[in-house]
Amino acid sequence: MTRHALATIGRATFFAVVLGFFSLPLLWLASAPFDAHPSITTSLPEFTFGNFRSLLDNPYVMSSLRNSLLQAAGSAALVVVLAALAAYALSRVRVPGRDALLYVLLLLSSVVTGTAAMVPLFELATRLNLIDTHLGVILTLSGGLLPAAIFILKDFMDGTPTSYEESARVFGASPLQILRHIVIPLVRPGLATIAVWAVANVWGSFLQPFILLRDPDKSPGAVILYTLYTEGGAPRLDLISTFSLLYSLPVVVMYVFVSRRYGFRFHGGIKR
Amino acid sequence: MISLSGLTKEFPGGVRAIDSLDLEIRDGEFFALLGPSGCGKTTLLRTIAGLETPTSGNVGIGGTDVTGLPPGRRDVAMVFQDYALFPHMDVTTNIAYPLRIKKVSRARREAKAAETASRLSLSELLARRPAQLSGGQQQRVALARAIASRPQVFLFDEPLSNLDARLRLEARTFLKRLQRELAVTTVFVTHDQGEALALADRIAVMNAGRITQVGTPSEVFHRPADPFVAGFIGSTPMNLLPASAEGGELHVAGAVLPLPRDIPDGPLVYGLRPEYADLSQSAPVGRRDAFSGKVAVVENLGTAHLVTLESGDLLIQVVVPEGDEPAVGASAWAAPRPGRALLYRDDRLLTGA
Numbered sequence: 001m002t003r004h005a006l007a008t009i010g011r012a013t014f015f016a017v018v019l020g021f022f023s024l025p026l027l028w029l030a031s032a033p034f035d036a037h038p039s040i041t042t043s044l045p046e047f048t049f050g051n052f053r054s055l056l057d058n059p060y061v062m063s064s065l066r067n068s069l070l071q072a073a074g075s076a077a078l079v080v081v082l083a084a085l086a087a088y089a090l091s092r093v094r095v096p097g098r099d100a101l102l103y104v105l106l107l108l109s110s111v112v113t114g115t116a117a118m119v120p121l122f123e124l125a126t127r128l129n130l131i132d133t134h135l136g137v138i139l140t141l142s143g144g145l146l147p148a149a150i151f152i153l154k155d156f157m158d159g160t161p162t163s164y165e166e167s168a169r170v171f172g173a174s175p176l177q178i179l180r181h182i183v184i185p186l187v188r189p190g191l192a193t194i195a196v197w198a199v200a201n202v203w204g205s206f207l208q209p210f211i212l213l214r215d216p217d218k219s220p221g222a223v224i225l226y227t228l229y230t231e232g233g234a235p236r237l238d239l240i241s242t243f244s245l246l247y248s249l250p251v252v253v254m255y256v257f258v259s260r261r262y263g264f265r266f267h268g269g270i271k272r
Numbered sequence: 273m274i275s276l277s278g279l280t281k282e283f284p285g286g287v288r289a290i291d292s293l294d295l296e297i298r299d300g301e302f303f304a305l306l307g308p309s310g311c312g313k314t315t316l317l318r319t320i321a322g323l324e325t326p327t328s329g330n331v332g333i334g335g336t337d338v339t340g341l342p343p344g345r346r347d348v349a350m351v352f353q354d355y356a357l358f359p360h361m362d363v364t365t366n367i368a369y370p371l372r373i374k375k376v377s378r379a380r381r382e383a384k385a386a387e388t389a390s391r392l393s394l395s396e397l398l399a400r401r402p403a404q405l406s407g408g409q410q411q412r413v414a415l416a417r418a419i420a421s422r423p424q425v426f427l428f429d430e431p432l433s434n435l436d437a438r439l440r441l442e443a444r445t446f447l448k449r450l451q452r453e454l455a456v457t458t459v460f461v462t463h464d465q466g467e468a469l470a471l472a473d474r475i476a477v478m479n480a481g482r483i484t485q486v487g488t489p490s491e492v493f494h495r496p497a498d499p500f501v502a503g504f505i506g507s508t509p510m511n512l513l514p515a516s517a518e519g520g521e522l523h524v525a526g527a528v529l530p531l532p533r534d535i536p537d538g539p540l541v542y543g544l545r546p547e548y549a550d551l552s553q554s555a556p557v558g559r560r561d562a563f564s565g566k567v568a569v570v571e572n573l574g575t576a577h578l579v580t581l582e583s584g585d586l587l588i589q590v591v592v593p594e595g596d597e598p599a600v601g602a603s604a605w606a607a608p609r610p611g612r613a614l615l616y617r618d619d620r621l622l623t624g625a
């Protein structure tokens with residue numbers, strides 16, 4: 001009996017500690033932006049909206065959020081369209097060495113956008129005149145996301161029976177019609193998953209836009225966040241916390257919306 | 273009309289699913305492809321539809337060679353074994369899909385779908401998704417979709433096999449009436465000989481990628497071309513016993529039977545349907561034309577019993593009417609009815625005995 005009670009108490013304590021560990025940063029994010037003198041500790045704020053006002057005085061803040069949105073949406077669109085086409089082809093056509101190809105791509109993708117490839121990437125972007133353009137950032141980030149996106153989508157497509165497509169083919173549908181009418185609606189949860197995942201990835205990317213963009217007018221939020229320091233190099237916690245809050249809101253809203261609308265399903269096939 | 277000539281389909285890995293096959297299917301005919309699992313029925317149907325490319329040979333539909341045409345330009349409609357109804361479309365949209373591909377306006381195709389649906393008593397279900405339908409309803413939606421495309425040929429792959437036994441009988445009658453009304457050439461695949469006999473105008477019996485016999489249900493039932501067909505057709509399998517012709521007499525399992533005149537001496541296979549023998553429990557006097565044996569198994573068929581006799585190391589099955597079934601272990605004699613047995617030599621039908 002006591003043993004049982006002790007175990008319950010032990011478990012509760014454990015979870016309380018873990019919960020505290022994870023919720024403290026979130027609490028900080030919720031309180032610090034409204035605190036007149038925020039520190040790295042969480043405390044009841046000395047309530048003010050002043051931080052928001054001084055943040056908006058920085059000319060790059062709002063434009064950086066717009067840039068983030070543009071780069072994220074552009075990359076997500078590119079990744080979803082290209083990955084859907086590639087995954088459909090790879091799932092339905094017998095290509096010798098298909099699986100090996102996919103694994104190699106997956107392996108290389110982490111190299112392509114990884115730190116090690118930054119110098120050649122910069123060089124390449126310079127020669128293609130893509131430095132300081134949104135397109136350069138979008139292409140680079142999409143390139144890194146595509147292999148994993150293809151991999152996941154191919155799994156979704158493998159899980160849908162071919163008889164639907166064959167049936168449409170006998171009725172005379174063209175490959176693009178089959179893709180539009182049959183395949184895409186069937187793998188829509190997969191496409192939503194990929195889109196959200198791509199947006200979240202681009203939203204958090206720092207290194208690539210930091211290197212590829214010089215003009216602060218084009219920099220996304222992740223890069224601008226890095227500039228919120230005093231001349232002396234000390235972090236402006238009031239601005240950083242406020243910007244972090246603003247910066248994370250769109251992604252949270254997107255998650256909630258997409259998960260309401262489509263539900264995230266990673267297991268492929270059709271939920272009827 | 274569908275004509276297949278020298279059709280061969282070899283899958284990568286060397287499986288010959290269809291082996292130089294020739295076949296003519298007439299206009300308006302309800303034609304069954306019957307055979308055991310894995311004999312190549314589905315492959316043949318898919319080759320006619322254009323979903324498989326033949327390794328060699330030709331497919332002709334309505335007098336034109338369509339071997340090189342894609343499925344969409346062959347003017348056929350196929351109903352798949354799993355019906356392949358699009359799960360994200362409701363019944364109307366599913367039925368109207370072939371018309372959507374043909375660029376018929378939305379209003380026209382929805383009217384057409386509603387009309388086809390009412391013909392198959394689906395009017396109440398138009399707004400439902402396939403997942404909200406029973407198996408029988410799904411089957412009718414799949415048929416409606418095929419009908420809506422107004423094809424020259426229907427291809428059905430085991431259209432009834434996903435239905436339970438009772439529904440299958442209803443659907444069978446329904447299908448036959450529908451095909452009569454539409455009078456569209458129909459090829460359907462089945463491994464159920466009863467279904468083929470009941471539905472088809474003609475049947476092709478397939479075995480290992482080849483057609484062993486083509487004929488009307490009655491021809492295939494009464495004069496199976498070889499022992500394989502004989503064993504495959506019929507609700508109870510035919511007795512196939514080793515026999516020999518000697519000096520004008522036929523020796524089978526200890527019985528001596530009259531031999532049709534024109535058969536030379538030598539080994540034979542003697543085929544007799546269990547329905548075409550009479551069982552008696554008293555020894556016949558002064559006659560040798562009955563098989564004697566011990567009753568090994570009695571199976572209840574409802575209105576009759578299937579009795580298995582053990583005669584030496586041969587098994588002979590006889591269907592006995594209700595009430596006449598013998599006790600297990602009793603001695604019994606099975607007398608074949610004259611003119612009902614079939615004789616095969618070298619896997620070819622010689623003549624009835």
Ligand SMILES: Nc1ncnc2c1ncn2[C@@H]1O[C@H](COP(=O)(O)OP(=O)(O)OP(=O)(O)O)[C@@H](O)[C@H]1O
Pocket residue numbers: 283284285287288289307308309310311312313314315316463
């Ligand atoms: N895509 C394929 N690749 C390789 N072999 C195949 C393929 N499809 C079918 N086969 C082989 O071809 C043969 C005929 O198959 P098919 O599906 O036509 O048989 P079936 O008569 O329809 O059988 P069932 O009654 O079980 O449906 C089988 O031996 C099968 O293993």
Ligand SMILES: [Mg+2]
Pocket residue numbers: 313314315
């Ligand atoms: Mg089959």
